[in-house]
Amino acid sequence: MRRYVEQLSRADSLLAQTLERVPLLPRPPLAAEWLRCEMLERHQVLRHAGLSRGLRVLEVGSGGHAITTVPLALEVGSEGKVVAVERSRWGIFQDVVDASGLAERVRPLKADALALPLRHDSHDLAVCAHGIRSLESLENMVAVFREMLRVAPRVLVAESLPLAQNDAQRAHLETYNLREEIFEAATGRKDDLHYLPLETLEGLVRKAGGEVERAETLEVDLPHALAYLPRDALSSISDRPKRERLLVRWEKAREMGERFGTDHPPVGLVLARRKAAERGAASGRPGRHAAGTERPHHR
Numbered sequence: 001m002r003r004y005v006e007q008l009s010r011a012d013s014l015l016a017q018t019l020e021r022v023p024l025l026p027r028p029p030l031a032a033e034w035l036r037c038e039m040l041e042r043h044q045v046l047r048h049a050g051l052s053r054g055l056r057v058l059e060v061g062s063g064g065h066a067i068t069t070v071p072l073a074l075e076v077g078s079e080g081k082v083v084a085v086e087r088s089r090w091g092i093f094q095d096v097v098d099a100s101g102l103a104e105r106v107r108p109l110k111a112d113a114l115a116l117p118l119r120h121d122s123h124d125l126a127v128c129a130h131g132i133r134s135l136e137s138l139e140n141m142v143a144v145f146r147e148m149l150r151v152a153p154r155v156l157v158a159e160s161l162p163l164a165q166n167d168a169q170r171a172h173l174e175t176y177n178l179r180e181e182i183f184e185a186a187t188g189r190k191d192d193l194h195y196l197p198l199e200t201l202e203g204l205v206r207k208a209g210g211e212v213e214r215a216e217t218l219e220v221d222l223p224h225a226l227a228y229l230p231r232d233a234l235s236s237i238s239d240r241p242k243r244e245r246l247l248v249r250w251e252k253a254r255e256m257g258e259r260f261g262t263d264h265p266p267v268g269l270v271l272a273r274r275k276a277a278e279r280g281a282a283s284g285r286p287g288r289h290a291a292g293t294e295r296p297h298h299r
């Protein structure tokens, strides 16, 4: 957590105060500050994208810890709003948002991003940060980006890239790349897909009707706490040869992690706007799936 503390000491006071309100979550082997550290990473990404105050932002795939939601709420300021869409994993979302002091800017919405119950252009910007990995397939990614571009004229897509510039990033990729196969072998469901190259992300956004304005790579220089799975996670894999192959890779990843630590790989950012043709065609038209209403999520 040395780099987290260093970066925090250089951060502006509003960010530092907000992160200090976020609960510490002791979850060995993770440091208790892991959630704050991940939020700092998301904040770097959002700052790099240059969000402005007062925006109405739709966030897709907010997850159970509001890791992107809190820095988004900070960046849009007191005049802005964040609608945080999540299909299923609410976890401690509301507790974290409440603790951050920014709950008035955040509206949780339980919905499937493949069919958002939101009106065309009801938001200024739609964001999916570190959530693309959970969208299960390339087809879903395109469909979700298309929905984002219907609900807002601009989108920001950010995700880790399959690139490593040092041993700690290599250790992260070795660890992270086990997740897709372990989840699929153990549960049959898709999650934490391998990271995609920046050009692929750009291509998916274009296919969804976006005109790419900026596509960039960002180095965040922070540890990545979340990729690790305990050895037990492999025990329910019934295909024995597969389990043994994965165990060999798990051991290698663990050794690398212990030796070098695990760092965030470079993050790819794609900022895009709805293509002119789609802007014309879409204007005034009710959304493909939109009911025209927003359903707030109640815990």
Ligand SMILES: C[S@@+](CC[C@H](N)C(=O)[O-])C[C@H]1O[C@@H](n2cnc3c(N)ncnc32)[C@H](O)[C@@H]1O
Pocket (backbone or CB within 6 Å): 042, 060, 061, 062, 063, 064, 067, 068, 069, 085, 086, 087, 088, 089, 111, 112, 113, 114, 129, 130, 131, 132, 133, 134, 135
């Ligand atoms: C990696 S997690 C959380 C990402 C979070 N933004 C962050 O900064 O870490 C991605 C989330 O997307 C959610 N998700 C996946 N597909 C979805 C869909 N079609 N609609 C809404 N949420 C979805 C998953 O349930 C998961 O909680």
